[in-house]
Amino acid sequence: MKKNILGIAELLTALLLTIGSVTFFKACGEHEGKFMACHWAQNAVTLIGIVLSASALLRILLKNTGIKTGLSIGVFLLSVSVIFIPNNAITLCMMDSMRCHTVFEPAVIAIASVLAALSGVDSVLGLIKAGKSNEA
Template sequence: MNAKKRRFGVTDVLLVVLNLIFCVGIQTVFAPCDARPDGTWMICHWAGQALKGVAAVLLAIAVMHLVTPRAQIKIGLALAMIPLAVLALVLPEHLIDLCMMEMMHCHTMMEPAVTVFSLLNLMLALVDVYVYRRGENE
């Protein structure tokens, strides 16, 4: 067996852990504002719903990335994560409006958390592409 071939790299595991926290967090701690007393939802609810979907897809790709042994497939999966991370970054407040009041939960918790998780995803995906491309060239 080739000593250079590793099944699980550091970025593989970090991507899964990061996106697991993102996926669970966007449904719990980093969720948008609660329903109004009359049962209707504020506009930020729809940003949260969209982010749940993006976070679930990012997690699914990260898991596939973890279990795939071939470097070329890992590079492709990491490249697929880049536009998804950008989408997650621009969803709240840019593509879907958040609440009007800046002190609402969607502005104070959800938006900053999504920014951090999106930027970390971008950085990890780019590092992962670099690491696996470098390994192919050696």
């Protein structure tokens, strides 16, 4: 449990990103049967959220330190890339007073930043541990 505390925190944050992006901080809804630009940003975040959750789960379940560290590095890189999805990689709606700008974008940035920080620390600790076991 103690060994996996960072992994569990990563999994919970990745799940929050995935579930939140389609529920409580989702982007603007459909209008007259049409989806706006932010909908595709939301889909991208959800999809990457699923990949992040799966990686974080594997990071907890697998025993090999090297693989664990590799997965943490993957989670770190992916979570950093998620920060740039809303309004950079995929444009959001036109007005910055709309839900996708006021709720979706800041929530994604905040949660992805927390995930990046957690997985970043996890990666560094993993690399140090792997280095020590190689020396031994």
